Amino acid sequence: MAKNIYLWTGNGWGKTTSALGVVLRAVGHKKKVVMVQFMKGRKFIGEFKARTRLKPYFEMRQFGKKDFVNLKKPSESDKKLARKGLEFAKKAIKKKPFLLILDEINIAAAVGLLEVNEIVSFLGSVPKSTTVYLTGRYAPKKLMKRADYVTEIRAVKQPKISGKGKIGIDY
Numbered sequence: 001m002a003k004n005i006y007l008w009t010g011n012g013w014g015k016t017t018s019a020l021g022v023v024l025r026a027v028g029h030k031k032k033v034v035m036v037q038f039m040k041g042r043k044f045i046g047e048f049k050a051r052t053r054l055k056p057y058f059e060m061r062q063f064g065k066k067d068f069v070n071l072k073k074p075s076e077s078d079k080k081l082a083r084k085g086l087e088f089a090k091k092a093i094k095k096k097p098f099l100l101i102l103d104e105i106n107i108a109a110a111v112g113l114l115e116v117n118e119i120v121s122f123l124g125s126v127p128k129s130t131t132v133y134l135t136g137r138y139a140p141k142k143l144m145k146r147a148d149y150v151t152e153i154r155a156v157k158q159p160k161i162s163g164k165g166k167i168g169i170d171y
Contacts (some may be wrong), residue, residue, distance in 0.1 A: 004131045005123055007147035009106050009139035012155035013170075019101045019133045020047055027057040031098035036089045038082050038108040038136075039064040045171045052160065061088055061121045064104075071111045082113035082115060096127045106136030 008015040019035070026033050033054075035047075039066040042048070051060040063085030069078045089102060102119075109116045122147055126132055134143060144150050165171055 003148040004126070004128065005062055005134065005147045006132065006149045006151070007106065007134040007139055007144060008151050008153065009137060009144070010133075010151075010153035011137055012153035013158065014153050015135040015137075016047070018151075018153075019103060019135050022099065022133065023054070023058060023101065025097045027054050030057055032095070033099040033101070034060045034089075034092045034095075034097045035060040035101040035103060036085050036092070036105075037062045037064065038085045038104040038113070039069050039078070039102060040099050040103065040169070041065045041081075046168060054115065059092075061085070064087070069111070069113070071107070074113055079113050080106050086114055086118070090122060092127075093126050093130060096129055098129070099131050099132040099133070101135070103133075104136040105134050107141035108136065109140050110136075110138035111145060116142045120146050121141060 008018055023033050023035065035058070039061065041062050043062075048060065048062065051058055056136065063081045065078070065081070069075075089100065093100060105114070105119065108114050109119055120142055123132065139150075163168060
């Protein structure tokens with residue numbers, strides 16, 4: 001089995017940012033990258049705006065609403081969007097991208113938007129030539145066990161952000 005599943009979790013900032021760093025590296029080497037953002041539908045964030053500048057090597061799709069998901073009681077529409085995201089990822093791996101990022105899939109699984117066993121099964125179908133990054137807080141233990149690399153990001157010091165945060169840094 002290839003060592004190609006990386007998982008980033010924890011309550012600190014930087015999980016998606018780390019994944020975007022490897023996007024930049026891969027695109028710099030003219031490698032195909034697909035990023036699926038679960039639970040995100042905000043078009044004003046920097047990575048969404050930059051996606052067209054990284055074509056033809058980078059493709060990003062969002063499967064979420066503009067508003068945040070109620071983590072204690074996700075809506076049926078949130079669940080449907082997450083399912084669409086996973087179905088998109090299943091189609092995307094058939095093209096064997098160099099890198100597939102499943103952004104916020106950990107928390108999507110943790111709050112019940114997706115079934116953990118289905119994600120684990122999906123990861124088993126990923127071609128050895130594709131590296132997968134899983135990001136998001138509250139990674140379920142089954143996903144951490146399946147991953148080849150697990151990194152937990154912990155905030156040592158983190159001020160409270162008022163409003164949206166700083167453009168270009170926080171979004």
